[in-house]
Structures are given as structure tokens and as C-alpha cells.
Amino acid sequence: MKLATWNVNSLAVRLPQLLDWLAANPVGAIVLQETKLTDDKFPHAEIEAAGYAVSWFGQKTYNGVALLSRGGAEAVVRNIPGFADEQARVITGSVGGIRVIGAYFPNGQAPDSDKFTYKMAWLDALRAFVQAELAAHSHLVLMGDYNIAPEDRDVYDPVAWAGQIHCTPQERAQFQALLGLGLTDAFRMFEQPPKSWSWWDYRNLAFRKNQGLRIDHILVSEALKPRVRACSIDKLPRKNERPSDHAPVVVELAD
DNA sequence: ATGACTCCCAGTGGGAGA
Numbered sequence: 001m002k003l004a005t006w007n008v009n010s011l012a013v014r015l016p017q018l019l020d021w022l023a024a025n026p027v028g029a030i031v032l033q034e035t036k037l038t039d040d041k042f043p044h045a046e047i048e049a050a051g052y053a054v055s056w057f058g059q060k061t062y063n064g065v066a067l068l069s070r071g072g073a074e075a076v077v078r079n080i081p082g083f084a085d086e087q088a089r090v091i092t093g094s095v096g097g098i099r100v101i102g103a104y105f106p107n108g109q110a111p112d113s114d115k116f117t118y119k120m121a122w123l124d125a126l127r128a129f130v131q132a133e134l135a136a137h138s139h140l141v142l143m144g145d146y147n148i149a150p151e152d153r154d155v156y157d158p159v160a161w162a163g164q165i166h167c168t169p170q171e172r173a174q175f176q177a178l179l180g181l182g183l184t185d186a187f188r189m190f191e192q193p194p195k196s197w198s199w200w201d202y203r204n205l206a207f208r209k210n211q212g213l214r215i216d217h218i219l220v221s222e223a224l225k226p227r228v229r230a231c232s233i234d235k236l237p238r239k240n241e242r243p244s245d246h247a248p249v250v251v252e253l254a255d
Numbered sequence: 256a257t258g259a260c261t262c263c264c265a266g267t268g269g270g271a272g273a
Contacts, residue, residue, distance in 0.1 A: 009272085010262060034272085036263070061263055062271075107272060115271095147273070166273065201273070202260035213273075245261080245273080 001028035001253050005102065005143040005216055006237075007199075007246035011035040011066070015043050017240055019050050021248065025234070028070055029095045030248075031102025033145045035064030042066070059088045065144075067102050069095040083125035090126070092133065098224065098253075099137035101130065103144035108165050116165070119147075123174040131181050138223040142183060145246060146217050150175045150185065154214035156195065166215055183219035186231040186251045198233050199246045207238055218251045227253045 004027045008014040011032065022030070035042070035058050042056045053072035057079070058064030065088060067073050073093025079085055089104045103126065108119035134140055148171045152158035161167045179185070187196075197212025206212060220228055230252040238247045 013262075034262095109271080109273085164273095199273070204259060206260095215273080242261085 004030040004250045006248040007033040007145040009244040032066040033104035065091045099140040105147045140221040143218040156211040186218045
């Protein structure tokens with residue numbers, strides 16, 4: 001079974017590309033970020049017609065997440081219980097015995113901004129939530145747009161990005177703290193091509209020049225780790241007309 | 256180079272993203 005994450009940057013715009021991608025890449029489940037749709041406008045009928053059950057949680061203009069799965073998700077939770085948040089960023093559900101957490105981490109804008117303070121508080125709350133979920137569900141995956149480049153090798157120009165948003169020591173410490181819960185970065189379990197990114201700026205011909213960041217991640221629990229067979233970033237959708245600025249990340253699990 | 260592009264809501268511009 002494959003699991004995937006994709007920041008689609010507006011599902012209203014990207015729905016045809018999502019359906020095309022799913023037709024070519026059947027998955028057991030996929031989490032989406034930045035749907036940018038209120039719940040009443042979510043295109044569930046089209047997704048269901050493609051053979052996927054879907055749970056969604058959105059808002060106007062920004063954020064918004066969804067969990068698509070072949071068999072449907074059970075015990076779905078929206079956002080982080082106990083963390084008051086007006087932003088729709090997290091959706092969790094159990095799919096085929098795996099606890100799937102799909103998350104759109106805050107961007108943070110700049111290290112000295114209020115949005116960075118919010119990002120840190122959100123990360124603290126997420127970590128507590130994941131810890132509790134892990135205690136109840138040993139087979140767990142945390143995937144989504146983390147808006148954190150964990151290491152310098154995840155950045156096309158680490159000197160220019162040093163200390164910048166996505167690369168600050170505080171954000172990287174938060175990523176390590178998630179690993180400290182007993183999670184493993186599935187992508188780094190395997191030899192990967194150098195300069196592997198999951199996001200490329202729309203500007204500056206960044207994709208053509210392969211100037212990007214690896215900020216979309218799939219973390220797996222200790223119990224799930226032995227089942228991980230492969231993990232890769234699919235750059236093909238970034239070559240579409242009107243692409244998302246993010247590429248899907250896919251993990252393959254043994255049955 | 257405080258930019259560049261894309262999306263959204265707005266409303267003939269501006270915020271946000273990363």
C-alpha cells in the first residue's frame with residue numbers, strides 16, 4: 001500500500017491534476033494541504049467518483065486539509081484537540097490499521113514575526129498530540145507540508161538560507177523533537193538523488209534550475225518502519241501547466 | 256534587488272505563501 005502527501009495550493013484549481021495523478025498513482029491514502037476551500041465547496045463528489053472516500057476540513061482563502069482513502073477513514077479528528085486554532089491545518093484518521101495524521105504546518109513568515117511565534121506554539125501542540133496518538137496507535141504516519149527543511153542538504157543554497165524561515169535552529173529543533181517521539185523520516189531511510197526537493201518557488205525559473213527545498217515529509221512510527229519499502233518525491237506534477245509549487249511525496253508500505 | 260509567480264478576495268490593488 002502507498003501513502004502520499006501533496007500540498008495542492010488550491011484544490012479548486014488543482015482538482016483535475018489531483019484526479020489525473022490518482023489515476024496514474026493509486027494510493028491507499030493521500031493527505032492534501034492548502035485546499036483553500038470552505039467545507040461546503042469541497043469537491044467530494046468528484047473525489048468519491050474516482051474511488052476515494054474523503055474527509056475534509058477547510059476555511060475560506062487559506063489552509064484547509066483533506067484525507068482521501070480507498071476504504072475510508074475511521075475516528076477522524078480535525079485540528080489539534082485542546083489547541084484553540086482558527087486555522088484548518090490538521091486532519092487525522094485511521095486507515096487500514098494505520099493512524100494517518102495529515103498536517104499543514106504554519107509557514108512562519110519570518111523568524112521575528114508573530115507568525116513565527118504561532119508556528120512554535122503550534123509545533124509544541126502538534127508534538128503533544130502526536131505523542132498521545134502514538135500511545136494509542138503504534139502504527140502511525142505523520143505526513144504533510146512541514147514548512148521545515150530539516151538539514152542543509154534539504155536546501156538548494158544553505159548559505160543563503162541560513163537562519164531564514166524554514167531553516168532556523170528553532171524549526172529544525174522542532175523537527176528533531178518529532179523524531180524524538182520515535183518517528184523516522186521515511187525519505188532518508190533510502191539512498192536518494194542529491195538535490196531532492198519537494199517545493200520550488202514559482203519565481204525565478206526555480207523549478208527549471210532545480211532550486212528548491214525539501215519541506216514535505218513523511219514520518220513513520222517505530223512499529224511501521226519495518227514495513228517501509230520505498231519513499232520518493234514525484235516531480236512530474238510540477239511540470240504540469242499551472243502546477244502546484246509542491247510535489248507529492250509517496251511512501252510504499254509492505255502489506 | 257525590499258523583485259520575480261500564483262492564488263485569493265477584492266474590485267482596477269494587496270496579503271500570503273515559502
